[in-house]
Amino acid sequence: MNNPILEMNHITKEFPGVRALDDVCFTVQEKEIHCLVGENGAGKSTLMKILSGVYPHGDYSGEIIFDGEQQIYANIRDSKNAGIAIIYQELALVPELTVYENIFLGHEIKNGFVIDWNETIQRATEMLKKVKLDVNPTVKVKDLGLGKQQLIEIAKALSMDVKLLILDEPTSALNESDSENLLILLRDLKKHGVTSVLISHKLKEVISIADRVTVLRDGHTICTLDAHQGEVLENVLIKHMVGREINNIYPDRAPRQIGETIFEVKDWTVYDSSIGRTILQDINFNVREGEIVSLAGLMGSGRTELALSLFGNPKNYILHGDMFLDDKKIGFKHPEQAIKAGLAYVTEDRKGNGLILIQDVKQNITLANLRAIADGGVVNSNEEVMVANEYRDSLGIKTPSIEQRVLNLSGGNQQKVSVAKWLFVNPRILILDEPTRGIDVGAKYEIYTIMNRLVEQGMSIIMISSELPEILGMSDRIYIVSSGKIAGEMTTSEASQEKIMQLATNY
Template sequence: MGGKKILEMREITKTFPGVRALDRVSFAVEEGEIHCLVGENGAGKSTLMKVLSGVHPHGSYEGSIIFDGKEQTFRHISDSEKTGIAIIYQELALVPEMTVYENIFLGHELASGGLVNWNETIKQAEVALKKVGLKINPDTKVKDLGVGRQQLVEIAKALSRDVRLLILDEPTAALNEDDCDNLLNLIKDLKNQGVTSIMISHKLKEVIRIADTVTVLRDGQTICTLDAKAGEVSEGVLIKHMVGREINNVFPRREHKVEDDLVLEVRDWTAYNARTGRYDLKDVSFNVKKGEIIGFAGLMGSGRTELARSIFGNPDHYRLEGEMSLNKKNVRFSHPEDAIKAGIAYVSEDRKKNGLVLIQDVKQNVTLANLKALAKNSIVDDNAEVKIAGEYREALNIKTPSLEQQVMKLSGGNQQKVQVAKWLFVKPHVLILDEPTRGIDVGAKYEIYTIMNKLVAEGMSIIMISSELPEVLGMSDRIYVVSEGRITGELPVEEATQEKIMHLATN
């Protein structure tokens, strides 16, 4: 450290109703470096970057922004873009129906006399695509690209504006391993082309691999800035600074005996998808015992989520064959409501789309799946709703200013806990957790794992679907591996390794 500073943010304080999101945060980035910003969900990382980019305009926060030696007063995102700052959010801002070249120059079209020069636009789009190493026809519609390629188009769009500082907010959250590798290598290549990057990430291995410098935020405050080149950055050090304590074992210990009682048994389960004309599942058999965590591992698209949804009332309307028994009774659910009544709950992998009503408050989301339990003469008892939501808020340590807070304003980890609370309130025998810690930080993960351990100790059974192999190995009693709609292996956790799971997952 000690080179020329391209950016300084001094004593930034940002307050929302009931929450001080940033408390005198100071943050500096040197020209030509990759600077990673880490911290638990709700630490203030995204808020700080929104202040920088003008999403939170000058006047709505205290403190000052110095970019390229000049104090800046960005009142809109277009103001920061004009100075050479570009921000790429986790939820991509592309128009699916438009072509790649139209997206790249959307908002800063190459026009003269009111007419767009489309030939020049396509030519310049090709130059931008080359910079990100993306070999596609610029005439392709964005909707026809995978998420990894869409991410590269978004970066090409930023580069077409002569970007000097590129901000990436959780850029790898939705990417598979290959796309992650490509993106991280691209950020390094851009550094060689003179682009300075700030990357927000909760994936510490990626941070360690790519960062020149790391700044840690906690509870809206700057905790420290570490120099990776001087060997100051390691996973243990980052976790300690992020959560304010050492977590020596990311997975809390669980000491309990799994009972022999079979709670759920699925035999020769086959799901035909009429929409695609193919079998998403073929002859799947597995079982779950009382007080057991069963891990389902496999590559994306292997059929794990399809299996969970087909069991949970078949909302995708598969043509199903096979048998399922719950507590030794044969069952088949034609609607999720039937599965809920029987004692099966499903925490969706996409909490924003399928798990929560984001514009509603915490208490409404917690009670949503079991309103009948709170109703008298078909009218919900408001006092009972507040009481129940308060109990789950305490039990799951949901951090929210009040039970009336809109769920969309909570951090990812707290949103996830609200989603878990919603399903715990239906008091299920079997809880299906689909990617339970996706997009949440190490401290919130530890809390989710602790909740899972407590639930199975009380006799609940959990099916956990996860793409993170350390999570599968760290939390499961037994592991089933899914590949192309079939179960290719079952492993007791004592015998399982990442290598064995990957071998079965690619069979």
């Protein structure tokens, strides 16, 4: 396995105010699975965007040698033609198009000048088989779950005769079994001669699949570790990533002072008329003051829909049941009313409803609580700057300035901005939906520390998470949601991963 398929030598790339990559060297051997890890903002996505021609030759310094030849890409098409396919952190499929249209979009199969749809569908079916995805190629992509969409992206790459497949955090939004399937597929592709580069913050996954791992930190190559030499170990990876030892993933905390029930949901049933189905049935749960309550469950179990239905119901579901705050019955017609009443919701999807990507960091942080920084209806920009700088420091948001557009931040740092935005609202009930998705180990620790501090001050947190260790590490009480129902409730001291999984899957 000593044949490099790719050598990126002395790559340096600057953005205004940031040197994202500084003399980075990265070598990938033929037919290996090479993982690329590092903290949020370390430069992983940027390096892969250089490789795929998103940032063309001339936009960076250094050289790329692929398949034995020096490469000069002017755009993504050039890298595709050379056999490089990249699957981005945020998926790039067209939701309104069918599966087969998406797979062959951009390289349609033609018979003369017209597209040969029969042949396209047949070839799409073959590609779906290769990625072991059992869906009808004529369904629209928007009707499929994220795990399946991810596999379609890979099918699309395979349809183009790929030699090097790059996946940028493919499993960050996938549930356990979809993630597992994806890893199995990568191993399978490796047997068929496909080399992969995988970017991931899930170190367990990295350890289970990598032949070699390269660690980036602050735009520098730190080291490349070889799994076959026993060098790929969790504590070693963490140390190289963050530059210091971290022994505890969850911060120590004082015993929590939990007060009276402050928020309660009774017989809550939610009907989604856009799909003509009851998606949540007879949900009962409560949260006490100063408590972290988790909603555990599989993806698709209805937890996000529950949060949305409580938080002003932006999707216009038809709701039955009651909601109480301080024993007072409440109901919201719009998220704004929920915010006013003291609720806040950090969504799982920062691209959709979390952030306004074209606005800058400070505007996003203060967005949901403009009143707090306004004098007589006019935003006081000094105060806005002060607030934003405070959160930038306390959450370690990596950005050259708070005037940077959120669009230009790395994925994990966008997530931190979204957390900051809702912390600034200083709500009584904070709903966190997958709060650490795509966030590096060091920053996770920071977010957990902040959560502990908030509940110490009397805030209550409802956390939706698909990471069982995170649920067990952070919550006081756990509700398990399964197929739109509450399948069980337990305190964290009674809980275990097995008990939760059993209720989450067998209800």
